[in-house]
Amino acid sequence: MNVFKKASVVSTALALTIGGFSASTGVLAAPGNGAKGNTDQVKIEKPVTGKEVSLRILGTSDLHTNFVNYNYYQDKIDNSLGLAKTGVLIEQARAESANSLLFDNGDLIQGTPFGSYKVTEDPIEENELHPAFAALESLDFDATTLGNHEFNFGLDYLENALEEAPFPVLNANVYDAETKENKFTPYVVEDRVVKDAKGREHTIQVGVIGVVAPQIMKWDKINLEGKVIAEDAVQTVEKFLPEVKAAGADVVVVLSHSGMGDEEHVVGEENITYQLTELEGVDAVITGHNHVTFPGSYGDLEGVNMEEGTINGTPVVMPGKFGSHLGVIDLHLKQLGGKWQVIDGDAELRSIKDLPADVVDQGVIDSVQETHQATINYVNTPIGETTAPITSYFSQVQDDPSIQLVNTAQKWYVEKNYQGEFTDLPVLSAAAPFKAGGRYGAEYYTNIPAGTIAIKNVADLYVFDNTIFGLVLTGEGVKEWLEMSAGQFNQVNASAATEQDIINPDFRSYNFDVIDGVEYDIDITEPAKYDGDGKLINADANRIVNLTYNGEPIDPNQQFFVVTNNYRASGNFPGVRDAIAQVDFAYENRLAIMDYLVENPVIDPSADGNWELASTVADAELTFLSSPSAQPFALEDDNISFIELATDGLAKYGIDIK
Structure with missing residues (x-):
């Protein structure tokens, strides 16, 4: 007792x-x-x-x-x-x-x-x-x-x-x-x-x-x-x-x-x-x-x-x-x-x-x-099918299927269900890699095999009980949001002859938002503009380059409707904290993904490649840590190569920037 x-x-x-x-x-x-x-x-x-x-x-x-x-x-x-x-x-x-x-x-x-x-x-x-x-x-x-x-x-x-x-x-x-x-x-x-x-x-x-x-x-x-x-x-x-x-x-x-x-x-x-x-x-x-x-x-x-x-x-x-x-x-x-x-x-x-x-x-x-x-009975309920695996092993270094599916589903949900003041604004969507190793260990990654998708797979993809929010931002706000997210990268010396680890382990992966609907490069030869708490540390830094919407340079004054979650909407991210308006959908992000899969029962999860690391680091030897379980996927990826096993059960990989 x-x-x-x-x-x-x-x-x-x-x-x-x-x-x-x-x-x-x-x-x-x-x-x-x-x-x-x-x-x-x-x-x-x-x-x-x-x-x-x-x-x-x-x-x-x-x-x-x-x-x-x-x-x-x-x-x-x-x-x-x-x-x-x-x-x-x-x-x-x-x-x-x-x-x-x-x-x-x-x-x-x-x-x-x-x-x-x-x-x-x-x-x-x-x-x-x-x-x-x-x-x-x-x-x-x-x-x-x-x-x-x-x-x-x-x-x-x-x-x-x-x-x-x-x-x-x-x-x-x-x-x-x-x-x-x-x-x-x-x-x-x-x-x-x-x-x-x-x-x-x-x-x-x-x-x-x-x-x-x-x-x-x-x-x-x-x-x-x-x-x-x-x-x-x-x-x-x-x-x-x-x-x-x-x-x-x-x-x-x-x-x-x-x-x-x-x-x-x-x-x-x-x-x-x-x-x-x-x-x-x-x-x-x-x-x-x-x-x-x-x-x-x-x-x-x-x-x-x-x-x-x-x-x-x-x-x-x-x-x-x-x-x-x-x-x-x-x-x-x-x-x-x-x-x-x-x-x-x-x-x-x-x-x-x-x-x-x-x-x-x-x-x-x-x-x-x-x-x-x-x-157990609940999470094994089938809801769809994927033509290819959905993993998050490389989600911190390149556009990937796990974030792509979340962004696609969020954008689909809002475009289908929202009728309000901001209906005419272009819809963007923001999502981050929730399962990317770090403090959770070498096997803490999303890995959904090709074939049937069950509820357990959606829970593996989107682990938090967040709800959908929409934020009205300017093009300038979108850029500052991305500058904050780009803080996950270490600054790289483009001419160094030695290996350089590009991921800052103190930056939480769930703060690395990828915004879909715009295209951009991240120049990691530049210092980070913001620290992990969103504090301005390098006012003149600009890691986000070549930011475009519909193929044209983004207008800093144009308004966008960005789909995210309640956690991000209530936070202090640059850009987010200057939102013009918020819309609370009171609906779980995870449920929106499930709805999308039910309505689109067979999906191709391929990433659309809307962002990449800038070519300024093309000659540098760039490395990052991920799970040893990612090795088969590295063999199928033209940009990623396995280097060696590392400490804490992790593995070292290289990424080739064209």
Whole structure:
């Protein structure tokens, strides 16, 4: 059973057995939505001076509805992911420690066709436990926090999902736009009976605070604007720390759905976990969001002790993605002056790769079996046929079928369905390679074989639950949008005699928009005009050259209707942020692609070649990384050649520019 009970009942004293030890608990939940009852603490015993205990904190993050070790896109078992695998590590780690707590760090209800199915095909009903929470409940999770993707389906859906959550779902930095009160429960403080090495029982109080990147207001502007506001995560934790301490917390754990960040704090920034480790009173941090690992990454930051798993002396875990790792933090407490204090701690990650292939936690699978099987049945529904493979292996370096299909379908949908003020404007379409390796790994690419196209293939092509938006832009706005997208390329020395990697790994592939309906070249001998956040860094740079519409140089004042998605429309991209008007179609991009395939049951996905790298780099030796699985496709491509296998399971390829 779970100690951190749902906020409406958390003030009840309970006698429970958790993680292998008996615990009598009293819990204080901070006021917030769903935490309005009695919040008296239950004191179980007076502390005894001079005693020492250990407390193990276990954590997962960014599960993204990967509960079963199953790849819905490829329709097969996948032992590189799944809470059913992580659950085995959880039980092993619990068995090693008399005293443990288990937390999830958010991005739980969205991410695979499993999550989408529960929104579009089988929405949760009143009094229904969302299968994501059922999966966590099967492993006795003690609490979770909200990730940014929890907001993708809107506040109504989220609140319905939270209604039956069997443990606290925390967030401290999202506030009701009208009342300015916390929208969700910001923290909990729990009395926990623990055992020392001699088996003697003591009581400690554990406080847990949750925060999310405030950029949710940009990413899900359509769902959130006017309803909630999001404050700086570091300042929020600073605000609540005294309150949590005053409530009696001996240990404070922060669930930070934010990336690592760096030594400098800018108010309102996305990635702030590093700053949390500098706050007096924070004893441990579970972080995520960036889908990488710590300990492991970020060894170049000041104050990092990779061996101990600490940053500025604070234990931190960032447990990868999709259940790939379990974070394990061990804290050591001692009574000093009549109060329990954390005297030291360390952290490590455990990987599911170390488990035998056939070992799973069957309880997790059983808890979601109905939705899991229904999702499999749903995604195998055939909807069309392709005459050639559709892959994204080379989507970052040349026009390719995966982006072409999305753009063609989006443009088709708007031209067929839009009747409004801007009907007479030329329609363009923007799409980016969502699956292009990077932080997700060497096999994270779209690969749809020639033949039947099923719903699972469309989900593999378009992985996000975005909705269609139309933006009215000038020709100048279109160019600036493309200048921003061209920031994914490293600047190249055209006369250099050595290999040059052309892709900037820090630039997210989903920000590399290809705009169809115009033609252009990208001159990567020029510096990038904008950085990854859309900030102007080289005002005189012009990577976008030979930009034409209908064979003529584009008129900077001509207006266009550009089809995109809600994520891009609500963002801060150059060009996009200067849009003259927006049109919300309130229809999923993925569904538009499906509609297009149904109406055009046999498609030729060939790219139209509307963009390419400029010939200024024709004499340079240009390379990029992609999947080793792309080698057969390189053999059939006149521009691409396989060079060698590279690190991290990737492969190096060359591209020949004519």
